[in-house]
């Protein structure tokens with residue numbers, strides 16, 4: 001018996017170390033294909049259905065292999081789960097003596113130098129910052145890794161973190177007086193020594209784009225790269241191959257210049273005047289932009305966006321508006337030039353001033369690139385607006401060539417694995433985006449009995465899926481509210497927009513009042529991990545969320561018995577990058593709706609639907625409120641990509657099914673019809 005067969009068998013080491021373990025043929029197939037790709041240093045794209053056990057399927061051959069490996073996950077949360085839970089378990093089961101490390105982006109590590117600078121200045125822009133700061137000082141005295149995720153008393157998104165962590169631009173590197181106890185450097189040193197290193201896609205892409213965040217010099221020394229949750233890679237890679245400059249970055253540059261100038265070269269220039277002028281130019285651009293910022297598209301998937309974000313392509317501006325923008329940018333450039341003159345004169349007085357001068361050159365280069373972008377450069381020029389400011393971006397709408405160059409830079413194995421990569425059994429969409437047409441492919445089927453374990457309901461009578469208040473209309477339908485009233489376990493209401501979340505939250509206020517035994521949780525009320533923990537613990541809660549809850553959430557058992565999805569998760573058609581990609585495909589005679597939008601919606605929908613059945617004993621109901629899924633050709637194409645649940649269009653049948661599955665509860669006294 002081969003080592004893999006022995007390890008994954010019913011009597012192998014995994015079964016002896018993990019209670020409840022059982023042999024899954026799909027897991028062994030996947031693991032063998034990965035082992036083969038590692039040995040041949042080839043590229044494998046694999047879809048592993050829910051329950052296959054893909055993590056161990058790739059970790060086992062990696063641990064048995066010679067050579068150094070990187071495993072990249074889509075999020076820091078998955079990174080922690082792999083490093084803190086899966087890897088130690090497997091290492092101990094296999095008795096492997098390999099050295100494992102985890103590396104995150106520098107924004108995840110406390111910067112002791114900036115912490116000290118902040119302590120000296122004592123200036124905080126928000127009252128809560130001062131309160132948080134004392135927690136951070138305490139944390140700094142205790143932590144060994146400097147990983148800010150360990151400081152749980154402060155929200156991950158708190159602005160204070162940007163004052164005590166570093167960026168590529170403000171890190172002093174070798175000039176730093178604190179370099180000997182720098183957490184970023186320590187994490188990178190440990191990463192350089194690891195046999196198996198856990199990173200995330202942002203780091204991987206930053207490294208490919210030579211953006212320092214990762215470890216530019218380390219990637220070339222790795223023999224195997226496993227990309228878990230690979231469906232997320234094209235989007236992240238596209239972002240990293242983009243150029244951007246934001247008004248927040250420019251304002252913070254102005255403030256840093258003022259602070260460093262006054263601290264180290266007070267007599268070197270009139271710092272308040274210079275920096276004040278730059279800040280004023282940035283504010284003028286923001287004020288002018290307020291007039292053109294578009295309203296977010298209603299009812300569209302909010303994938304990478306904040307609620308209040310919106311996007312506008314440069315070519316959507318008329319000639320006059322473009323001229324005004326160019327004038328605003330020219331004013332900023334001129335102010336930057338003046339700042340740069342004095343930074344250069346004073347650069348030798350302190351490393352911080354030299355660093356700011358280098359940063360000034362870089363920002364001026366990005367502004368110039370945005371202003372002068374050539375129309376044939378396969379880049380789309382666009383602006384993103386949020387309440388924090390404006391980001392100017394140049395984004396490639398095609399990354400296949402760039403990614404392929406990385407793949408062929410040196411012979412090594414690339415394993416792309418996810419539960420959602422194939423559309424109708426084919427990988428064309430994913431492989432075309434990354435230029436992987438020659439890769440081996442594999443689908444490892446889920447061990448779950450989907451027709452028995454799940455029912456998909458697309459009700460016969462449904463509102464127009466384009467209605468802005470679609471979710472409100474759905475929840476007002478008796479057939480759907482009957483199901484929500486009847487189900488005894490937990491419910492996910494997954495919306496395709498933040499607006500949908502708001503509508504559903506309004507509905508939940510009244511519904512919750514009628515169901516005091518149910519806990520209603522709404523995205524944004526608390527950090528995501530906390531909401532998920534509360535949802536799991538309650539067992540019959542209702543959670544309302546948008547994109548961040550469509551994937552990476554694992555709630556087995558009755559605690560998640562029903563998933564309601566408002567509509568097919570198409571990207572907004574006015575998205576500047578999608579528009580540019582679509583136009584480019586049309587020029588090549590390819591229908592962009594069929595080649596881009598349908599596959600991307602199918603992958604997202606697969607993710608959302610995939611929340612329901614998480615173990616062999618789970619049973620549950622999916623309700624999708626979009627008749628296009630059942631009544632259009634592209635909808636049926638998407639439908640074929642979903643797990644093979646039983647299907648119905650009759651809500652009554654779904655209600656009976658819930659009862660038969662033991663997921664319905666007897667009506668309470670107040671729910672009984674009046675006689």
Ligand code: SF4
Nearest residue numbers: 111166171172176182
């Ligand atoms: S080297 Fe950079 S990250 Fe490290 S302490 Fe110094 S400034 Fe901070």
